Amino acid sequence: MPHIPLPEHLPGITGLLEYRLDTALPIRELTQILLRGESTLTPGERELIATLVSARNETRFCTAAHTKAADLLLGENETAWKVKQDYETAPVSEKMKALLAIAARAQRSGKDVTPEAVERAKQAGATDREIHDTVLITALFCLYNKYVDGLASVTPTDPAYYQRLGERIVQGYKRPPGGFPVPPKT
């Protein structure tokens, strides 16, 4: 049960973002820029970073949602699963492995990101912008994961829920113009 009353039809992060709209707006905008904005990393690659960080924080809602988004963007469901098991042996580029290693370190603490970890990414062709974005995506998902778990919002168990959510966030992270009205009882 959530620690504060939240709309029953909005589990996970959605009810929290609706709870305080003035803080949700910049959080949504930041996510849209980082995960869907112009970048030399594909949206699928950026979702893999979000997935790894959420998995390491053991936030089941965010892990399921971003795994699904990565699967839909990559057109297969193997890579995200393998990244969560062991990104060093996952079917991703050397550059992505190095960036995921930075994300895994920043998830624990910003101070765990070593010059060696950054040098590895640069040797594999990562740009300063890609390293910057990897650190900030990781930091942002630590916010999300702690927000969701810290208020104990509901985690749906029905896979169909994450299919619908995944399809929605593939399109982007902005709030729908009409918000999230209570669905009619069927």
Added chain:
Amino acid sequence: MPHIQLPEGLPGIRGPMAFSPETAKPLNELANALLRTDDGLSRAERELIATYVSSENDCFFCQTIHGAVASYYWGDENGEFVKAVKENYGQTLLSSKLKALLAIAGSVQKGGKQVTPEQVHEARQQGATDKDIHDTVLIAAAFCMFNRYVDGLATWAPDNPELYKFRATKIAEYGYTADDHYMPR
């Protein structure tokens, strides 16, 4: 030395924010929305939560600048009060409500799941509203983001406490979205 080439001479988070102005905008807007309101929790209380979480994350820049802002609001001229809160808030003269909320913030810093129903119950017993609890969790979560951004890129931070004190007066006046005021002109 920072991990990536950042514009030089800008303290802490201002370096990556100058490197990436597009993401700086929502980051600063979030800081304003969370910290520059007295709706429920006061600005002074909000900055104290931000300072405490940054201290638990061992982020020098964030705990120093937000500590300076908190000291400004609390009339803590020599910074001793904020220092005592960081070291052991339970022993300070803070309200029972804020102590209960700092316990929740401390749990969020360790991991969202560390927040217990008992901690939330205690905060309510001491007069915290749902929104106070929400804002405490989100401030703590947001500073786990800001702290990682600052330290994950190994940004530079000045040592001189006077510089933070000066900047704090400008933050109190103009907020986080305004131009930098680190150096007296």
